[in-house]
Amino acid sequence: MKIWKSIIRIWFTLASLGSFFLGWIVLAHAPKPNQFNPASLASMPKLDPVPSVDQIMNEGQSQSFFRASPRRLVLRSGGS
Amino acid sequence: MQIENFRAMNSQMVLVAEGEASQVRFGLAAAQEFMEAGEKRFTRFSEYSELARLNRSAGSWFAASADLFDVVREAQAHFHRTHGLFDPSILPDLQNAGYVHSMDEIRRIGSAPRPARPFQKFASGFESVELNENTRSIRLPEGLQIDLGGIAKGWIAERAARLLSRYTSSCAVNAGGDMFLIGRPPGKDCWEVGLEDPRDPQTDISVLLLQEGAVATSSVVKRAWKQGQLSRHHLIDPRTGEPANTLWLSVTVLAAHAVTAESFAKAFLIADENEARQLGRQNPELTVLAVDKAGNLISLVQARESSYVHD
Numbered sequence: 001m002k003i004w005k006s007i008i009r010i011w012f013t014l015a016s017l018g019s020f021f022l023g024w025i026v027l028a029h030a031p032k033p034n035q036f037n038p039a040s041l042a043s044m045p046k047l048d049p050v051p052s053v054d055q056i057m058n059e060g061q062s063q064s065f066f067r068a069s070p071r072r073l074v075l076r077s078g079g080s
Numbered sequence: 081m082q083i084e085n086f087r088a089m090n091s092q093m094v095l096v097a098e099g100e101a102s103q104v105r106f107g108l109a110a111a112q113e114f115m116e117a118g119e120k121r122f123t124r125f126s127e128y129s130e131l132a133r134l135n136r137s138a139g140s141w142f143a144a145s146a147d148l149f150d151v152v153r154e155a156q157a158h159f160h161r162t163h164g165l166f167d168p169s170i171l172p173d174l175q176n177a178g179y180v181h182s183m184d185e186i187r188r189i190g191s192a193p194r195p196a197r198p199f200q201k202f203a204s205g206f207e208s209v210e211l212n213e214n215t216r217s218i219r220l221p222e223g224l225q226i227d228l229g230g231i232a233k234g235w236i237a238e239r240a241a242r243l244l245s246r247y248t249s250s251c252a253v254n255a256g257g258d259m260f261l262i263g264r265p266p267g268k269d270c271w272e273v274g275l276e277d278p279r280d281p282q283t284d285i286s287v288l289l290l291q292e293g294a295v296a297t298s299s300v301v302k303r304a305w306k307q308g309q310l311s312r313h314h315l316i317d318p319r320t321g322e323p324a325n326t327l328w329l330s331v332t333v334l335a336a337h338a339v340t341a342e343s344f345a346k347a348f349l350i351a352d353e354n355e356a357r358q359l360g361r362q363n364p365e366l367t368v369l370a371v372d373k374a375g376n377l378i379s380l381v382q383a384r385e386s387s388y389v390h391d
Contacts, residue, residue: 074096075271076257076273077273077276077296078257078276078278078297079257079276079298080229
């Protein structure tokens with residue numbers, strides 16, 4: 001009985017150490033995240049420059065930025 | 081706040097209620113069932129409705145249900161209060177104008193038919209309708225036909241709201257513009273009710289802030305159709321038998337009861353200036369708002385104990 005306990009303890013120890021080192025090796029050889037890839041730049045969208053506050057205030061159509069959206073009430077009376 | 085939407089009486093129904101969730105759900109189901117049963121009873125578009133059977137019985141006594149008897153009694157009281165401007169016996173004129181199918185059906189077809197032969201207008205009017213309280217029976221004069229469309233909708237809205245209020249702390253029932261409000265919405269002093277712009281029903285011309293009570297709007301643009309080349313609407317002027325030529329596009333009335341709000345909204349919309357002034361003097365407890373053809377909101381009558389503010 002005593003010998004079996006010793007064998008199981010040794011087995012758990014070896015299996016744990018083996019798994020740890022195996023994981024280490026796998027991660028060490030995996031590709032690193034956030035590696036710079038110049039090819040990916042080509043697919044990024046180009047954005048227009050953000051207008052300044054002065055531009056927005058001076059352009060008539062820019063008022064839509066500030067127009068409150070009309071509320072849609074649940075209860076409405078419109079005629080029968 | 082739980083909200084229930086469904087379609088009945090050719091209109092959109094909206095029930096709003098606050099309270100314990102399971103109770104509210106039960107109340108909403110009960111109110112919806114009541115409204116759908118009311119539609120079946122009062123519609124003139126089904127030959128099996130109780131209203132259709134009453135119309136067929138004209139000339140003899142008809143044993144009515146308590147609900148039909150109550151609505152006809154209210155209709156007669158408001159016929160007298162509005163000096164006949166609210167008159168349910170305009171049904172033959174309404175049919176002459178092409179309103180022979182439900183509004184949903186007319187919209188689907190695209191226009192209303194001309195009747196094969198003009199319906200007869202009868203000399204005896206709604207004042208000749210007899211009611212016997214003891215036997216709960218009604219006698220329409222021979223040939224008289226009635227339409228309870230609007231007033232029945234108001235009556236149903238108020239009854240449904242009172243039924244719903246048994247299960248809720250506050251509630252509102254909107255039956256296609258005929259509305260009854262009970263209590264206050266949670267965390268607020270009053271109900272917010274959008275007043276539709278008759279020229280653009282997608283937008284509100286104003287927001288009414290209301291306490292308990294009834295709101296009803298009558299409009300000449302909501303139920304309108306083409307009959308040949310003629311533009312028609314459902315607001316018949318009982319003096320001419322034709323769709324009324326009105327000063328306003330819509331009139332909204334705030335009152336204690338939905339049948340009062342509904343019948344006076346029609347009466348003020350049909351009335352000329354003098355008649356409107358007279359109605360206003362005789363009914364100072366009402367608040368009456370009108371939208372003119374340019375889209376201006378005008379207060380025709382302002383109740384002394386006013387319970388509304390509009391923004």
